[in-house]
Amino acid sequence: MTASRTAERYDVGVVGAGLAGLTAARELIDAGLEVVVLEARDRVGGRTAAGSLSTGDTIDRGAEWIGADHDRVLELVEEFDLELCEQHGAGVDRVAVAGGLFDHEDRFGALPEESTAELRAALERIESLRRDVPLESPDEAPDAERWGGTTLESWKRETMATGAAREAFDAFVRAEFTVEPSAISLLYFLAAVDAGGGLEIPGESTSATQEYRLAGSTQQLSDGLADDLGDAIRLSEPVRRLERRDDGVTLETDDGAYAVSDAIVAVPPPLIDRIDHEPPLPARRQGLVQRMPMGAVIKCFAAYEEPFWREDGYSGSVLATDGIVTEIADGTLPDGDRGLLVGFVAGADALEWSDRPAAERQKRVLEEFGRYLGPQAADPLAYDDEVWSKTRWSAGGYNAAMTPGTLTTCGDVLREPVGRVRWAGSETALEWRGFMEGAIRSGERVASEILEDRSARGS
Amino acid sequence: MTASRTAERYDVGVVGAGLAGLTAARELIDAGLEVVVLEARDRVGGRTAAGSLSTGDTIDRGAEWIGADHDRVLELVEEFDLELCEQHGAGVDRVAVAGGLFDHEDRFGALPEESTAELRAALERIESLRRDVPLESPDEAPDAERWGGTTLESWKRETMATGAAREAFDAFVRAEFTVEPSAISLLYFLAAVDAGGGLEIPGESTSATQEYRLAGSTQQLSDGLADDLGDAIRLSEPVRRLERRDDGVTLETDDGAYAVSDAIVAVPPPLIDRIDHEPPLPARRQGLVQRMPMGAVIKCFAAYEEPFWREDGYSGSVLATDGIVTEIADGTLPDGDRGLLVGFVAGADALEWSDRPAAERQKRVLEEFGRYLGPQAADPLAYDDEVWSKTRWSAGGYNAAMTPGTLTTCGDVLREPVGRVRWAGSETALEWRGFMEGAIRSGERVASEILEDRSARGS
Incomplete structure (x- = not known):
């Protein structure tokens, strides 16, 4: 291939337009660099994903909750003038395990x-x-x-x-x-x-990571960042090949090649291996990618005339092993009369139920909603779910987790640059890993690393 | 993409020209089908790989030993008129663990x-x-x-x-x-x-899986199969995209597209995810691919004027944890005077040492050879090693292994077809998994499944 001859030139190429990649790109552009962001999907936002039900209600198909200490997220909320809503917490939690149904105002005290x-x-x-x-x-x-x-x-x-x-x-x-x-x-x-x-370990059902949500969707955070980046973002351009040289990196997509001085890969870890790396990645980096599969989750949404469970004294929070739904949360937005329940099928059940027909899944999930929160819960105005294991450019959710034996053998390369390639994404965060906050902070980290490195080498 | 419009048409497309893919292709061609085999490397053979040292001695960079019950391999040896050699077993084994060096004629009895x-x-x-x-x-x-x-x-x-x-x-x-x-x-x-x-659990150092080797290399088995297939094999054509339809599969490479009625994917499990699958793979199949990393191994070769260790009463077999070399075996061919030791660095040490400079690795490995088999072992005529974690189209070796928690959640889809796509390779073998024999048998299995299925659907 002689793609580099005709490649477009940039200072930095970013692979992936989730919160991590978008944050890094904005920081670098603010510092005066020429940046291109290559995104496989036809939208920005990665694991932040807006959706809506047939009732018109907006839902978060992906990342949803925001903690009180998630400074970066809260700054963006303010910057983009988004509406922050407090998570409803009052009422009794239910825990459905070992064949019993236990109620308590703190789910960890219910058994x-x-x-x-x-x-x-x-x-x-x-x-x-x-x-x-x-x-x-x-x-x-x-x-x-x-x-x-x-x-x-x-x-x-x-x-x-x-x-x-x-x-x-x-x-x-x-x-x-x-x-x-x-x-x-x-x-x-x-x-x-x-x-x-x-x-x-709380005395209340809303923990410090789940205090707020956004009216609308958290994808607005990504959209806000993307608005600032304009045509630096190329959608529907999955990076197929990444060629490392001592003095730079060439990123190839189906539509073109991009010769950059520094690259940031900000995609879920298992997807790193979908890129054809030349030369091959270092053995431990390659080993880590192979040993850090995505979790599995199906996020389920059901809308009701009103949050009826509150009248029955329930918080809407359920933790369960007696079916396939692991957790239910009250997803009602404060300014609407409508009630919304958000359920999660996670782990092995999510892998298994991801491949079942949507109607069968809906029937089973709503049956369980009904079992835990009363017959009304089984009969919503609208239902939908998001199967993260089947989404092409996530291949699972929420996050990747290292398999046993991996942390001590490959774990230390998680954030280690490979030549001019750096790694971002929530999985690489030192603080608030697995949250939007972690994704943003990881983007800040790689951006400042690149600026320092460029300064050190005099570019 | 409208690649299927201009695609070449075949009955069966095979991804990967290792022993599994080649075996399947030959069986299907023998049954009268039109078959294309798409291989990413510029050679056939996959994890069978011939090499030679600077002394001219032939080595097996990959799969080497053959068991007495490996019927299919032995049939090919006969068919292709290859020279089978008995593995040297006489002498005392050494076990170097916990700071001690223990000798015994059975390594499991040495401690x-x-x-x-x-x-x-x-x-x-x-x-x-x-x-x-x-x-x-x-x-x-x-x-x-x-x-x-x-x-x-x-x-x-x-x-x-x-x-x-x-x-x-x-x-x-x-x-x-x-x-x-x-x-x-x-x-x-x-x-x-x-x-x-x-x-x-043996009373002797050669187990039933390691009785024979080939003069030359086991890649001759793959080459022999490939000779029969002729121009059905396309080298240097990695499959980038695999599109499943109800009535067939389209395989796309950088050079073209192949529309086939049935496809066989016969590559190491982690490489399945390097192909862009449309529609995405079922969640549990995708989950399995993410949860079945390759092992890690560096195979090391040292040639000497003669197998001097035999004179000292040693078998050449060493099992060790006191350094990075896990195992040493006598790799001397019976018809040569020359002595050959084959060493293995495996697991975490292999991941770590794969990224070290070759000279540093050679120094360390030979130092350990010397420690276990005397100063002569540290000073060979020639040395080389094969770093399987860095080979682009293997991404590890010998085999992929499921991570904890995987077998009970995704393990049952290992051999389950996805539409018209079937899975082969030694990892999928029911018998002699992890051996060349298993790869061949897996190829036979998918070939007969396809013939049965075609017959059932009247093609």
């Missing part, structure tokens, strides 16, 4: 006494252990080899004896990380909890 | 008494447990959920207490499966041992 004690002790143990895991180098934790070679499933079985506590823990892990406890190590879980700001 | 007893008990336990794992559906084993969520590392720590036994087990797992015990589940290990024909 029978012995199970609640076990579960709380386990969560406190996690909080204590994670403090021994260095944020930037979790592979250097005191017992890293052993914790990295032990699945969270094994740890759960050792730590908790009652079925109810174990199942509530399963539901929690699935809901928060969209993986089975068997698929990640204790060490990765500790590191992920740490980078996500801690467990915040 | 101090307590450790030998522990190790033997553990291996016998594996042999006993694996009999409860159904060959075709290991996810239906009695304790599948628990075994699938327990790493082999955790099981090892529970089962063996002495450092020497644990380290010998580590070395064995790395040498046989090129992964760390922390990276696979007990269930997957049992299933893999089962599909590989059992552990054959």
Whole structure:
């Protein structure tokens, strides 16, 4: 190929127009650089994704909740003049595990006494252990080899004896990380909890990561950034090939080639390997990509005349293992009369149900909504769901998670540049990993790394 | 894209010209079908790969050993009139673990008494447990959920207490499966041992899977098959896109498009995701691809004037954890005077050392050869190594292995066709998985499935 001869030239090429890539691009353009952003989809936003139901109600098909400490997100909300809404929290949570249905104003306190004690002790143990895991180098934790070679499933079985506590823990892990406890190590879980700001074992159902949402959709954050970038963004141009040289990078799409001095790859980790890298990636970088699969989640939406569950004294928050729905949350927007429930099928059930016919899935999910929140919940005005494992340029959701044994062997290359190629995306965040906040911060990180590097080399 | 309008038409398109793809293609051509084989590399053979040292000695950069029960391989050896050589086994094995160097004519009997007893008990336990794992559906084993969520590392720590036994087990797992015990589940290990024909806890150093090698290289097996296929094989044509329709498949390369009634994908599992699938693969198939990384191995070769270790009473077989070399074997061909040692760096060490400069790697490997087999071993006539994690169209070696939690969630789709696309390769073999024999048998399996299916649908 002699594509580089006819390539368009830029200072920086960004692969992926999610929050990480868009943030990095804006910072670099603000610093005076010429930037091109190559996006595979026909829209910006990545895992922020607006949608609407047949009732006209706007939904967040992807990332939704915003924490009170998510400074960068809140700054963008202000900058783009978006409407922030408080998450409804009042009322009783329900926990459906081990064949029982338990109510309590704090879901972690809902189980029978012995199970609640076990579960709380386990969560406190996690909080204590994670403090021994260095944020930037979790592979250097005191017992890293052993914790990295032990699945969270094994740890759960050792730590908790009652079925109810174990199942509530399963539901929690699935809901928060969209993986089975068997698929990640204790060490990765500790590191992920740490980078996500801690467990915040709460006395209330809204945690500090879920205080707000946006009227409209979080995709407005991405759209706002994109508006600033204008024609720097090329949609529907998946990068097929990435050629590294000592003095730059060539990015090839079906439509052209882009010769850049520095590149940022800001796509979900498993998609890094869909690009044909020349020369091949370093073995541990390649190894990490192969060992960091996406979680699996189906996000389900049901709209009702009103949030009827509130009248029954329920918060709308459900945590469950007795069906395929792992979690339900109240997704009602404050300015509408309409009620909205958001449900999550996550982990193994999400993989299995992603391939079932949509009607069958709807029937099953609504049946479970009804079981947990009353017959009205089974009969919404409108229903839809987003199957993240089937979305072509995400290949799963919410995030990628390292498999057991990976953190201690390849984990330290997660943010390590390969020549002039740098890695962004929420998975690479040191703070608020797995959140929009983490994605934005990762974009800031790579942008400032590039500016420093360019300055050091005198470009 | 309107590629299908101008596509060349075939009955069957095969992706990958390794032993699996070549076998399938030959069977289908013999049955009268029009077949095209699309190979990314500029050679056939996949993980069978001939090479030579600066001394002129031929080496197997990839698959090498042949078992006495590997019927299909032995039939090809006869058909292509290749020279089969017996693996040298006489002499004392060395085991270098826990800081000690232990000699015995059976490497599993070399450790101090307590450790030998522990190790033997553990291996016998594996042999006993694996009999409860159904060959075709290991996810239906009695304790599948628990075994699938327990790493082999955790099981090892529970089962063996002495450092020497644990380290010998580590070395064995790395040498046989090129992964760390922390990276696979007990269930997957049992299933893999089962599909590989059992552990054959031996009284001798050559096991039933390593009785023979070929003078020349095992790539001759692939070349022999390819000779029969002629211009059905297109080299240097990686398949970039695979479009599934109800009545067929279109395979697109940089050079053209091929419209076929049935397709066979016979590449290492992680490479399946490098192809742009339209529509996206089913969630569990996609999930499996993301959860089945390649092992990591560096195969090292050193040639000497003669196999001097034999005179010292050694077999040349070493199993070690005291450095980066996991295993050494006598690779001397019987008809040459020359001595050849073959060493393996596997698992985490292979990932790490794949990225080091070749000279540094050579120095370190030969230093260890010298430590285990005397100063002569450190000073060969010629040295070379093959870094499988850096080979572009393998992305690791020897084989892909499912991560913990995967077998019970996605494992059953390993051989399940997706529309008109079928999956072959040694990883999909029911018998002799991970061996050349398994690759050949997987090719036979998909070929006969396609012939049956065509017959059923009246094509």
